[in-house]
Amino acid sequence: MVQLTEVEDEHFNEKPLPSKNNILLASDDEDEDYTDTESEISNDEEFELETETLYERIAALKDIIPPSARRQVNSSVSTVTSFAKSSLSFSGKALWILSTSAFLLGVPWALAYAEEEQYIQMEREQGMIRGANEMLSPGLAAENKETQPTL
Template identity: 35%
Template sequence: MVKVEIVDEKDNSPYASGSSAAASSSESLSSVDSDISNDDETIFDRLAALVDIVPPTTRHKITSNLASAGSFLKTTGKVVGNIVWIVTTSALLVGLPLAVSLEDEAKVVAQEKEALEQQAGQQMLSSGLYPSPASSAPKPLVPPGF
Protein backbone atom coordinates (compact mmCIF):
# COMPACT_ATOMS: atom_id res chain seq x y z
CA MET A 1 0.00 0.00 0.00
CA VAL A 2 1.17 3.51 -0.78
CA LYS A 3 1.49 6.07 1.92
CA VAL A 4 1.09 9.70 0.90
CA GLU A 5 3.04 12.25 2.88
CA ILE A 6 2.90 16.02 2.53
CA VAL A 7 6.32 17.64 2.50
CA ASP A 8 6.68 21.31 3.25
CA GLU A 9 8.94 22.69 0.52
CA LYS A 10 9.84 25.86 2.36
CA ASP A 11 11.70 23.96 5.01
CA ASN A 12 13.67 21.61 2.77
CA SER A 13 14.40 23.73 -0.29
CA PRO A 14 17.80 25.48 -0.54
CA TYR A 15 16.07 28.10 -2.71
CA ALA A 16 13.61 29.27 -0.09
CA SER A 17 12.12 32.69 -0.55
CA GLY A 18 13.47 34.05 2.68
CA SER A 19 16.73 35.97 2.55
CA SER A 20 18.02 34.13 5.59
CA ALA A 21 17.56 30.79 3.87
CA ALA A 22 19.56 31.93 0.85
CA ALA A 23 22.28 33.38 3.01
CA SER A 24 22.47 30.35 5.23
CA SER A 25 22.65 27.89 2.37
CA SER A 26 25.76 25.77 2.55
CA GLU A 27 26.00 25.47 -1.22
CA SER A 28 27.14 28.44 -3.24
CA LEU A 29 26.52 28.99 -6.93
CA SER A 30 30.14 28.32 -7.78
CA SER A 31 30.02 24.87 -6.19
CA VAL A 32 26.78 24.05 -8.02
CA ASP A 33 28.29 25.28 -11.30
CA SER A 34 31.42 23.20 -10.79
CA ASP A 35 29.30 20.11 -10.20
CA ILE A 36 27.48 20.61 -13.50
CA SER A 37 30.52 21.21 -15.69
CA ASN A 38 32.14 17.99 -16.66
CA ASP A 39 35.54 18.02 -18.34
CA ASP A 40 34.86 14.75 -20.14
CA GLU A 41 31.80 16.13 -21.94
CA THR A 42 32.39 17.08 -25.57
CA ILE A 43 30.47 19.36 -27.88
CA PHE A 44 29.09 16.30 -29.66
CA ASP A 45 27.72 15.02 -26.34
CA ARG A 46 26.03 18.34 -25.72
CA LEU A 47 24.50 18.40 -29.20
CA ALA A 48 23.34 14.80 -28.79
CA ALA A 49 21.62 15.79 -25.56
CA LEU A 50 19.65 18.44 -27.45
CA VAL A 51 17.75 15.67 -29.26
CA ASP A 52 15.48 15.38 -26.24
CA ILE A 53 14.25 18.94 -26.75
CA VAL A 54 12.59 18.12 -30.10
CA PRO A 55 9.42 15.99 -29.77
CA PRO A 56 9.55 12.48 -31.28
CA THR A 57 6.85 13.19 -33.89
CA THR A 58 8.73 16.25 -35.12
CA ARG A 59 11.99 14.28 -35.19
CA HIS A 60 10.29 11.57 -37.23
CA LYS A 61 8.92 14.11 -39.72
CA ILE A 62 12.32 15.77 -40.06
CA THR A 63 14.16 12.49 -40.60
CA SER A 64 11.57 11.22 -43.10
CA ASN A 65 11.73 14.50 -45.04
CA LEU A 66 15.53 14.39 -45.08
CA ALA A 67 15.50 10.76 -46.17
CA SER A 68 13.06 11.43 -49.01
CA ALA A 69 15.07 14.48 -50.12
CA GLY A 70 18.24 12.42 -50.06
CA SER A 71 16.72 9.62 -52.12
CA PHE A 72 15.33 12.17 -54.59
CA LEU A 73 18.76 13.77 -54.99
CA LYS A 74 20.39 10.36 -55.39
CA THR A 75 17.89 9.27 -58.06
CA THR A 76 18.12 12.60 -59.88
CA GLY A 77 21.91 12.49 -59.83
CA LYS A 78 21.91 8.98 -61.22
CA VAL A 79 19.51 9.90 -64.06
CA VAL A 80 21.48 13.04 -64.94
CA GLY A 81 24.72 11.06 -64.88
CA ASN A 82 23.27 8.46 -67.25
CA ILE A 83 22.04 11.17 -69.62
CA VAL A 84 25.45 12.86 -69.65
CA TRP A 85 27.11 9.48 -70.29
CA ILE A 86 24.79 8.74 -73.23
CA VAL A 87 25.32 12.19 -74.78
CA THR A 88 29.11 12.05 -74.49
CA THR A 89 29.49 8.53 -75.83
CA SER A 90 27.11 9.30 -78.71
CA ALA A 91 29.06 12.43 -79.55
CA LEU A 92 32.31 10.49 -79.57
CA LEU A 93 31.01 7.52 -81.55
CA VAL A 94 28.89 9.43 -84.09
CA GLY A 95 29.94 13.06 -84.06
CA LEU A 96 33.71 12.69 -84.19
CA PRO A 97 33.81 10.42 -87.28
CA LEU A 98 31.19 12.62 -88.95
CA ALA A 99 33.27 15.74 -88.30
CA VAL A 100 36.41 14.07 -89.67
CA SER A 101 34.62 12.91 -92.84
CA LEU A 102 33.10 16.37 -93.41
CA GLU A 103 36.55 17.93 -93.06
CA ASP A 104 38.02 15.47 -95.57
CA GLU A 105 35.18 16.18 -97.99
CA ALA A 106 35.76 19.93 -97.65
CA LYS A 107 39.44 19.40 -98.49
CA VAL A 108 38.53 17.38 -101.60
CA VAL A 109 36.06 20.06 -102.75
CA ALA A 110 38.71 22.78 -102.25
CA GLN A 111 41.26 20.79 -104.29
CA GLU A 112 38.75 20.26 -107.11
CA LYS A 113 37.89 23.98 -107.13
CA GLU A 114 41.58 24.88 -107.29
CA ALA A 115 42.15 22.47 -110.16
CA LEU A 116 39.21 23.96 -112.09
CA GLU A 117 40.56 27.48 -111.54
CA GLN A 118 43.98 26.42 -112.84
CA GLN A 119 42.40 24.90 -115.95
CA ALA A 120 40.33 28.04 -116.56
CA GLY A 121 43.42 30.22 -116.16
CA GLN A 122 45.41 28.16 -118.66
CA GLN A 123 42.55 28.26 -121.17
CA MET A 124 42.41 32.06 -120.92
CA LEU A 125 46.15 32.39 -121.44
CA SER A 126 46.09 30.09 -124.45
CA SER A 127 43.10 31.85 -126.04
CA GLY A 128 44.77 35.26 -125.73
CA LEU A 129 42.29 37.00 -123.56
CA TYR A 130 45.04 37.99 -121.19
CA PRO A 131 48.08 39.72 -122.65
CA SER A 132 51.39 37.98 -122.26
CA PRO A 133 53.61 39.17 -119.42
CA ALA A 134 56.14 40.76 -121.80
CA SER A 135 53.59 42.85 -123.65
CA SER A 136 51.94 43.98 -120.47
CA ALA A 137 54.93 46.10 -119.41
CA PRO A 138 53.94 49.73 -118.97
CA LYS A 139 54.98 52.11 -121.71
CA PRO A 140 56.97 55.13 -120.66
CA LEU A 141 55.05 58.33 -120.73
CA VAL A 142 56.61 60.60 -123.24
CA PRO A 143 54.95 63.85 -124.07
CA PRO A 144 54.03 64.21 -127.72
CA GLY A 145 56.50 66.04 -129.76
CA PHE A 146 59.68 64.62 -128.50
Protein backbone atom coordinates in the same frame (compact mmCIF):
# COMPACT_ATOMS: atom_id res chain seq x y z
CA MET B 1 14.08 -32.97 -29.16
CA VAL B 2 14.17 -29.69 -27.26
CA GLN B 3 11.13 -28.61 -25.31
CA LEU B 4 10.72 -24.93 -24.54
CA THR B 5 8.96 -23.77 -21.42
CA GLU B 6 8.04 -20.18 -20.67
CA VAL B 7 9.26 -18.84 -17.37
CA GLU B 8 7.35 -15.79 -16.20
CA ASP B 9 9.00 -13.17 -14.09
CA GLU B 10 7.23 -12.56 -10.78
CA HIS B 11 7.75 -8.86 -11.13
CA PHE B 12 5.50 -8.73 -14.21
CA ASN B 13 2.77 -10.87 -12.63
CA GLU B 14 2.20 -8.47 -9.77
CA LYS B 15 -0.01 -5.47 -10.38
CA PRO B 16 1.40 -2.18 -9.12
CA LEU B 17 -0.28 -0.79 -6.08
CA PRO B 18 -1.25 2.85 -6.18
CA SER B 19 0.19 4.94 -3.43
CA LYS B 20 -1.24 8.06 -1.91
CA ASN B 21 -2.69 10.59 -4.33
CA ASN B 22 -3.42 7.62 -6.66
CA ILE B 23 0.02 7.73 -8.34
CA LEU B 24 1.22 4.37 -9.64
CA LEU B 25 4.91 4.97 -10.20
CA ALA B 26 5.66 6.94 -7.08
CA SER B 27 7.39 5.06 -4.32
CA ASP B 28 6.43 5.15 -0.66
CA ASP B 29 9.48 7.30 -0.07
CA GLU B 30 8.47 10.39 -1.95
CA ASP B 31 11.43 12.28 -0.57
CA GLU B 32 13.76 10.33 -2.84
CA ASP B 33 13.77 11.39 -6.45
CA TYR B 34 14.67 8.97 -9.20
CA THR B 35 18.26 9.43 -10.30
CA ASP B 36 20.18 7.54 -12.87
CA THR B 37 23.56 6.93 -11.32
CA GLU B 38 25.13 5.73 -14.56
CA SER B 39 24.16 8.75 -16.63
CA GLU B 40 26.70 11.10 -18.13
CA ILE B 41 25.64 14.14 -16.14
CA SER B 42 28.69 16.26 -15.72
CA ASN B 43 29.56 18.44 -12.79
CA ASP B 44 30.01 22.15 -13.21
CA GLU B 45 33.70 21.75 -12.46
CA GLU B 46 34.30 19.21 -15.27
CA PHE B 47 32.30 21.07 -17.92
CA GLU B 48 34.51 22.84 -20.44
CA LEU B 49 32.75 24.83 -23.12
CA GLU B 50 35.83 25.20 -25.30
CA THR B 51 36.25 21.46 -25.86
CA GLU B 52 32.63 20.90 -26.89
CA THR B 53 32.20 20.62 -30.66
CA LEU B 54 29.33 21.95 -32.72
CA TYR B 55 28.18 18.39 -33.45
CA GLU B 56 28.00 17.61 -29.74
CA ARG B 57 25.94 20.74 -29.13
CA ILE B 58 23.49 19.86 -31.91
CA ALA B 59 23.30 16.24 -30.75
CA ALA B 60 22.42 17.44 -27.25
CA LEU B 61 19.50 19.43 -28.67
CA LYS B 62 17.76 16.36 -30.09
CA ASP B 63 15.91 15.74 -26.84
CA ILE B 64 14.22 19.13 -27.12
CA ILE B 65 12.48 18.15 -30.36
CA PRO B 66 9.53 15.76 -29.87
CA PRO B 67 9.86 12.28 -31.42
CA SER B 68 7.02 12.88 -33.91
CA ALA B 69 8.75 16.00 -35.25
CA ARG B 70 12.06 14.14 -35.40
CA ARG B 71 10.41 11.33 -37.39
CA GLN B 72 8.85 13.84 -39.76
CA VAL B 73 12.14 15.67 -40.29
CA ASN B 74 13.96 12.37 -40.70
CA SER B 75 11.48 11.11 -43.29
CA SER B 76 11.57 14.37 -45.27
CA VAL B 77 15.39 14.44 -45.23
CA SER B 78 15.56 10.81 -46.33
CA THR B 79 13.04 11.53 -49.11
CA VAL B 80 15.08 14.49 -50.34
CA THR B 81 18.36 12.57 -50.20
CA SER B 82 16.91 9.56 -52.03
CA PHE B 83 15.49 11.89 -54.70
CA ALA B 84 18.86 13.62 -55.05
CA LYS B 85 20.70 10.29 -55.28
CA SER B 86 18.32 8.94 -57.92
CA SER B 87 18.46 12.20 -59.88
CA LEU B 88 22.26 12.23 -59.86
CA SER B 89 22.35 8.57 -60.82
CA PHE B 90 19.93 9.11 -63.70
CA SER B 91 21.74 12.22 -64.95
CA GLY B 92 25.09 10.44 -64.79
CA LYS B 93 23.77 7.51 -66.79
CA ALA B 94 22.13 9.85 -69.31
CA LEU B 95 25.37 11.82 -69.68
CA TRP B 96 27.28 8.59 -70.24
CA ILE B 97 24.82 7.50 -72.94
CA LEU B 98 24.94 10.87 -74.69
CA SER B 99 28.72 11.13 -74.61
CA THR B 100 29.33 7.59 -75.91
CA SER B 101 26.68 8.08 -78.61
CA ALA B 102 28.36 11.32 -79.65
CA PHE B 103 31.71 9.57 -79.91
CA LEU B 104 30.34 6.55 -81.78
CA LEU B 105 28.19 8.55 -84.22
CA GLY B 106 29.65 12.04 -84.22
CA VAL B 107 33.34 11.32 -84.72
CA PRO B 108 32.93 9.21 -87.90
CA TRP B 109 30.47 11.78 -89.29
CA ALA B 110 32.88 14.63 -88.55
CA LEU B 111 35.74 12.77 -90.27
CA ALA B 112 33.59 12.07 -93.34
CA TYR B 113 32.44 15.70 -93.45
CA ALA B 114 36.02 16.96 -93.21
CA GLU B 115 37.07 14.63 -96.03
CA GLU B 116 34.20 15.84 -98.21
CA GLU B 117 35.19 19.45 -97.53
CA GLN B 118 38.76 18.63 -98.59
CA TYR B 119 37.50 17.20 -101.90
CA ILE B 120 35.36 20.30 -102.51
CA GLN B 121 38.31 22.58 -101.71
CA MET B 122 40.58 20.57 -104.01
CA GLU B 123 38.05 20.85 -106.87
CA ARG B 124 37.85 24.62 -106.33
CA GLU B 125 41.62 24.92 -106.44
CA GLN B 126 41.79 22.86 -109.64
CA GLY B 127 39.07 25.05 -111.17
CA MET B 128 40.98 28.17 -110.20
CA ILE B 129 44.17 26.74 -111.71
CA ARG B 130 42.34 25.92 -114.98
CA GLY B 131 40.85 29.41 -115.06
CA ALA B 132 44.25 30.97 -114.50
CA ASN B 133 45.77 28.82 -117.28
CA GLU B 134 43.02 29.88 -119.68
CA MET B 135 43.62 33.53 -118.86
CA LEU B 136 47.38 33.26 -119.39
CA SER B 137 47.18 31.44 -122.68
CA PRO B 138 43.78 32.09 -124.29
CA GLY B 139 44.75 30.86 -127.77
CA LEU B 140 46.23 27.63 -126.55
CA ALA B 141 43.07 26.72 -124.70
CA ALA B 142 40.91 27.40 -127.80
CA GLU B 143 43.14 25.20 -129.99
CA ASN B 144 43.01 22.39 -127.44
CA LYS B 145 39.23 22.56 -127.45
CA GLU B 146 39.09 22.37 -131.27
CA THR B 147 41.50 19.44 -131.56
CA GLN B 148 39.93 17.38 -128.81
CA PRO B 149 37.41 14.93 -130.14
CA THR B 150 33.95 15.11 -128.65
CA LEU B 151 32.41 11.99 -127.41
